[in-house]
Amino acid sequence: GDSVTQMEGPVTLSEEAFLTINCTYTATGYPSLFWYVQYPGEGLQLLLKATKADDKGSNKGFEATYRKETTSFHLEKGSVQVSDSAVYFCALSRSQGGGSQGNLIFGKGTKLSVKP
Amino acid sequence: NAGVTQTPKFQVLKTGQSMTLQCAQDMNHNSMYWYRQDPGMGLRLIYYSASEGTTDKGEVPNGYNVSRLNKREFSLRLESAAPSQTSVYFCASSAGLATEAFFGQGTRLTVV
Numbered sequence: 001g002d003s004v005t006q007m008e009g010p011v012t013l014s015e016e017a018f019l020t021i022n023c024t025y026t027a028t029g030y031p032s033l034f035w036y037v038q039y040p041g042e043g044l045q046l047l048l049k050a051t052k053a054d055d056k057g058s059n060k061g062f063e064a065t066y067r068k069e070t071t072s073f074h075l076e077k078g079s080v081q082v083s084d085s086a087v088y089f090c091a092l093s094r095s096q097g098g099g100s101q102g103n104l105i106f107g108k109g110t111k112l113s114v115k116p
Numbered sequence: 117n118a119g120v121t122q123t124p125k126f127q128v129l130k131t132g133q134s135m136t137l138q139c140a141q142d143m144n145h146n147s148m149y150w151y152r153q154d155p156g157m158g159l160r161l162i163y164y165s166a167s168e169g170t171t172d173k174g175e176v177p178n179g180y181n182v183s184r185l186n187k188r189e190f191s192l193r194l195e196s197a198a199p200s201q202t203s204v205y206f207c208a209s210s211a212g213l214a215t216e217a218f219f220g221q222g223t224r225l226t227v228v
Contacts, residue, residue: 032214032216034216036219042221043120043206043221043222044159044208044217045219046217046218049216051214089158089159093210093214093215093216094214102149102164102172103147103166104161104210106158108156108157108158
């Protein structure tokens with residue numbers, strides 16, 4: 001079945017360091033891909049998305065490119081801030097949903113801590 | 117914009133008690149979902165409703181029931197709470213099957 005695999009955390013970085021969180025997926029067809037962010041005590045918020053191959057999603061300095069050839073959607077940021085400390089979830093949404101997975105498949109999340 | 121609203125935000129139940137978690141969205145979305153989030157487990161789908169009038173089981177439906185009351189509202193009921201149901205519950209909605217989901221703020225439930 002469809003699945004999302006993202007790097008396990010926690011990831012600890014110093015402020016202004018470069019961030020990469022790896023995400024790969026397995027899916028039939030052509031899913032849309034998303035990164036969500038969850039700040040402490042809050043719900044998930046959409047960070048960025050890409051709906052087709054080679055699309056680049058970007059928001060708040062974060063970027064991810066939909067790579068069909070490597071089935072990846074890695075999240076990157078050039079210079080992280082303390083305020084970026086959160087849990088990041090990679091997800092895919094498939095047009096042919098159903099079954100116990102529904103149509104939204106999430107990775108297990110990666111906790112990022114940024115130290116001043 | 118309210119988006120997805122969940123109530124209550126916090127709840128403590130005794131084993132065997134029942135309760136209903138309420139969820140409403142004001143974005144005219146077709147699909148709605150209930151997830152639970154546990155440490156190290158990520159998000160797990162409990163039930164979802166692809167459209168008004170339909171509901172389907174997710175990955176972990178045992179011990180739960182749902183009602184899609186109308187297009188706006190999707191409730192989750194625990195008939196006889198168990199300590200294993202201690203978790204943070206999130207409701208979400210999406211316009212369609214291939215679009216992004218919008219989440220509520222969560223309900224932190226403790227069953228003692």
